[in-house]
Amino acid sequence: MxxxxxxxxxxxxxxxxxxxxxxxxxxxxxxxxxxxxxxxxxxxxxxxxxxxxxxxEPKSVKNRIHVDLEPQDRTREEEIERLLTLGATLVADHRVPDGRGWATLADIEGNEFCVERSKGERPASAAAAV
Known part of the structure; x- marks a missing residue:
């Protein structure tokens, strides 16, 4: 089992x-x-x-595990803006000009998470690529 x-x-x-x-x-x-x-x-x-x-105890170090989000009904950029409005903060920006990459944000208690491209923003041949 x-x-x-x-x-x-x-x-x-x-x-x-x-x-x-x-x-x-x-x-x-x-x-x-x-x-x-x-x-x-x-x-x-x-x-x-x-x-x-x-x-x-308070959070004191970087997360060893985190959640990666994939927007379902908006673009990565729109989702990042929505999350910032909810109180998240931008920690690191790993987006690149060709559209790949991700943004690392922190929730309201400092826990890191990432926002990747939406499925619609990924080329059909690279659906699994970040």
């Missing part, structure tokens, strides 16, 4: 606040059972479930 990833757990200072940010990013809501002040908050979206758990 094998295992499956049930959810990705993200340590946080404020589980509900961070969960709400990521629910907005993913176009969903936090679980109906979760409320402000809860120390665990679940966010389920198409293909992924994130669990935010409050921990006492």
């Amino acid at each position: 094998t295992s499956r990833v049930r959810h990705v757990t993200i340590d946080s200072a404020d589980a509900y606040r961070l969960g709400t940010f990521w629910a907005d990013v993913l176009g969903t809501t936090v679980d109906a059972d979760d409320k402000p002040g809860d120390d665990e908050v679940l966010v389920a979206a198409d293909g992924i479930t994130l669990l935010f758990v409050e921990v006492p």
